[in-house]
Amino acid sequence: MNYLDIREDQFDENFPDYGFTLRHNLARLPAFELPHLLELSRQLPADCVEYNTGTLEPGQDPTRTPRNGLSVDETIQQIEHCRSWLVLKHVERDPVYKALLDACLDEVYPYASRKLGGFHHRSAFIFVTSPGMVTPFHFDPEHNFLLQIRGEKTMHQFDRNNRIILPEPAIEDKYVDTNSHRNQLFRDEFQPWADTFVLKVGDGLFVPVNSPHWVQNGKEVSVSFSITFHSEESDRIARLYKLNGMLRRRFGFDPAPVGSKPHLDALKTGGIKAARQVKRLLVSGT
Numbered sequence: 001m002n003y004l005d006i007r008e009d010q011f012d013e014n015f016p017d018y019g020f021t022l023r024h025n026l027a028r029l030p031a032f033e034l035p036h037l038l039e040l041s042r043q044l045p046a047d048c049v050e051y052n053t054g055t056l057e058p059g060q061d062p063t064r065t066p067r068n069g070l071s072v073d074e075t076i077q078q079i080e081h082c083r084s085w086l087v088l089k090h091v092e093r094d095p096v097y098k099a100l101l102d103a104c105l106d107e108v109y110p111y112a113s114r115k116l117g118g119f120h121h122r123s124a125f126i127f128v129t130s131p132g133m134v135t136p137f138h139f140d141p142e143h144n145f146l147l148q149i150r151g152e153k154t155m156h157q158f159d160r161n162n163r164i165i166l167p168e169p170a171i172e173d174k175y176v177d178t179n180s181h182r183n184q185l186f187r188d189e190f191q192p193w194a195d196t197f198v199l200k201v202g203d204g205l206f207v208p209v210n211s212p213h214w215v216q217n218g219k220e221v222s223v224s225f226s227i228t229f230h231s232e233e234s235d236r237i238a239r240l241y242k243l244n245g246m247l248r249r250r251f252g253f254d255p256a257p258v259g260s261k262p263h264l265d266a267l268k269t270g271g272i273k274a275a276r277q278v279k280r281l282l283v284s285g286t
Contacts, residue, residue, distance in 0.1 A: 001025065003100070004107045004145075004204070011111045015206065016143060016233065019157045019195060022204040024104075024147045031096050032149045032223055037128060038076045040097070041088055048093070051075050051086035054133025058156075058214040059186030062136075076128060080221050085133050088126040097124055104227050108145065118232030125226040129153070135215035137186035139166065141175070141238060142228035144207040148199040149225055152218030156194040160211040161259070165190050168257045171210060172245030175238055184212060199224075209234050239272050240265055 005023035014020040030036055041049055053068045068075060068084045075084050091097040101124040109119060123142070129135070129151075139160070146155070158165050170184055197205050207213060237258065244255040256264055 002107055003104050006107065006111060008111065012114065015112060016115055016231075017208055019155075019197065019208060019211065020206050021197060021199075022145075022206070023202055024204045025202070026100065026104075026147055026225060027149050027201045029100075031100065032126070032225065034076060034079070034128075034223075037088065037126060037223070038073060040091060040094055040126075041072050041076060043094060044088060044091070048089040048091075049086070050089065051084055053083060054085035054130050054135075054217070055083055056085075056134045056136055057186075058134060058137045060134075060136040060183055062181035062183045065183075079128055079130055081130070083130045083133060085130070085135060086128045088128075090123055091126055092122065092124045097126075100124070100225070101227050104145070104147075105229055108227075112143070112231075116231040116233050118235070119229050121230040123228045125228070127222070127224040127226065129217045129222040129224075131217060131219050131221060133217045135217075136183045137212060137214040138182040138184055139171070139174070139210045139212040140182075140207065140228070141209060141234065142230055143209055143234060144226055144228045145204055146199070146207055147204040147225045147227065148201055149223040150201060151220040151222035152198065152200050153222050153224065154216045154218070155197045155199060155205055155207075155213055156191070156215070157197065157205075157207065157211055157213040158190065158193055158195070160208055162193060163257070165193060166210075166212045168244070169248060171258075172241050172248060175241040176245035176249065186214065209237060236265075236269055240268055243268055243272060 003025050010020050049072050053066045068082060070082060075082060075086050092101050101122055105122055174180060199205055240258045247253040247255045258265060
């Protein structure tokens with residue numbers, strides 16, 4: 001049995017640049033029930049469990065994000081009423097979730113390989129959210145399929161090429177400083193540009209690399225399974241944004257936006273590869 005129900009024409013039309021929906025068959029698996037997620041949270045390293053109150057705004061200042069005053073155990077056990085948001089990161093450390101991640105992406109790759117290559121760094125995340133809570137506006141550097149397991153949530157997803165919503169320096173900063181907080185500036189006037197997807201149990205959504213989004217949870221507890229991967233293309237994008245960010249920070253340049261001048265992007269990419277090759281030769285002493 002396949003875990004994903006992928007429409008070939010929809011995938012080919014939209015991947016990897018635009019969001020699109022699909023269906024999945026993961027919702028009834030015991031692995032996503034709260035007792036199993038509680039046990040999983042106890043097995044993961046502390047830095048793979050993040051949680052806070054979920055009474056936030058789309059443009060939440062990360063320095064003013066309050067804790068919920070509970071332990072991880074208490075947050076999961078009381079998730080229906082504690083008004084919180086929690087993510088379990090890199091759950092592929094556990095063999096059960098790694099098997100699910102691999103099975104799902106093995107179904108995705110034959111379609112994805114028509115457009116991209118060099119797939120690597122498979123990762124999985126589980127989001128557990130109280131009713132009515134908000135995940136603030138942010139973007140992610142991976143190809144991402146978000147699979148709704150329990151409850152309902154509304155994803156407000158924006159064009160990653162709209163520089164009014166997401167300025168070039170904001171993207172650069174995240175690639176230069178990978179430890180910086182994911183939250184981005186959001187204004188109410190951005191909202192009309194959103195593509196809005198209501199995800200119910202069994203629904204899935206593809207989220208393109210660097211596509212900014214914010215999430216409004218529904219009236220029930222939500223559990224979502226996020227399966228992500230990188231590719232040669234996402235790596236290329238990462239290298240270009242990191243280089244542009246360094247040019248802006250260190251030398252005060254205003255580099256051409258990634259994608260605006262393909263020939264210049266190609267020269268930059270070639271230069272980065274050459275520099276890395278020289279560095280390897282120097283390190284090896286040959």
